[in-house]
Amino acid sequence: MNTRSSKQDKLVSTRPIRRSSPRKTQSSRRTKAIVIDSDSEDDRVVEVKETEEKVTQEFNLASCPLPCREAQFVDILSFLESNLKLSSSGCMYVSGVPGTGKTVVVKAVLEALENTHSKYKKRKTDFKILYINGLTLSAPNRIWKRFYNELNPSQKSRLTPDVARQKLKLYFEKDHEPVILVIDELDQILDKQQAILYNLLDWTVHPSNLFSLICIFNTMHLPESVLTMRNASRMGMARCAFPPYTHDELTIIVKRAIGTSESEKLNEAMSLLARKVAAISGDARRALEIAKRTLEIVKTKSSSGNSSVVVAVGEAFKELFSSPKIEAVKHCTNLEKMVLRSILGELQSSGAEETKVINVIKSVTSSAPYEGWFFF
Secondary structure, three states: HHHHHHHHHHHHHHHHOOOOOOHHHHHHHHHHHHHOOOOOOHHHHHHHHHHHHHHHHHHHHOOOOOOOOOOHHHHHHHHHHHHHHHHOEEEEEEEOOOOOHHEEEEEEEEHHHHHHHHHHOOOOOOOEEEEEEEOOOOOOOOOHHHHHHHHHHHHOOOOHHHHHHHHHHHHHHOOOEEEEEEEOOHHHHHOOOOHHHHHHHHHHHOOHHHHEEHHHHHHOOOHHOOOOOHHHHHOOOEEEOOOOOOOHHHHHHHHHHOOOOHHHHHHHHHHHHHHHHHHOOOOOOOOOOHHHHOOOOOOOHHOOOOOHHHHHHHHHHHOOOOOHHHHHHHOOOHHHHHHHHHHHHHHHHHHOOOOHHHHHHHHHHHHHHHHHOOOO
């Protein structure tokens, strides 16, 4: 008993020694440093929120050209406004299936941003806006020449892509105006090593470069599934997703395009049209095409007295969804359809526009037994 009590006394006596003054001072210093860092982050968050509120008040969402896309309009605009206000750099990835308004909204943001700055400053904007569509490039490395020539329109010259990239690097190292670059169809500049995208993203990492990059592509998970680790990490987490239009949103878009009508049958037909398109793809362009064709069919048959709007919607769907390609797929054999499904699955899983034949063969051979096909 005496031994145990002596051990406990020793333990109790050593506790005050462990809480020595130097360690307390060191911990307080660490706590103070953490507080300073958190304050700086809170200040930046507050500044970004103030920018979003200012953007919402100034534009009042009147500059957004598409209905039901006001949230995406404000997100992209506040991202660019915060970079300009804080003299910083950054990258935002804009994704969504075709026909959801990505390019239209981004271009509207750029136009509204430029008009607002010139309105308040009563002079030309003190930043440069560039837009490059990847489909217009004959090769991925051609983006350097296009980038440099549009950045310096008065000094257009015949440069090789490597020379243009070096000149762009020197441009960002010197004092310059902020630059906003929008790259549409991002997959068109992805080479095997993804070095082109790496150089662009690396410029956005340094705030002193004053470089804002907006990348547009159809696949939402491109950074995680296709990009290399170094590119995915530099792209950051600034994302703006354009989901497919819902039934209610497509109804609003179609009715706004064709105008309001007192006919209940026409309103029901447009609602049916929106429901069908929303179930297939949610593509607003396709919904407007079908609505336009429906009105043409109704106008043509109105003279004969057989102008059912619902029937006209069905006929418009058949015309637009009965292309030669669709008819060819419908008449494919079961094996051919299985190959097409395997190709589609590989493209969707990778997020790329092309895939290797060996991957398709592996997918077909693995799924064939489940569909009654056996290969030896």
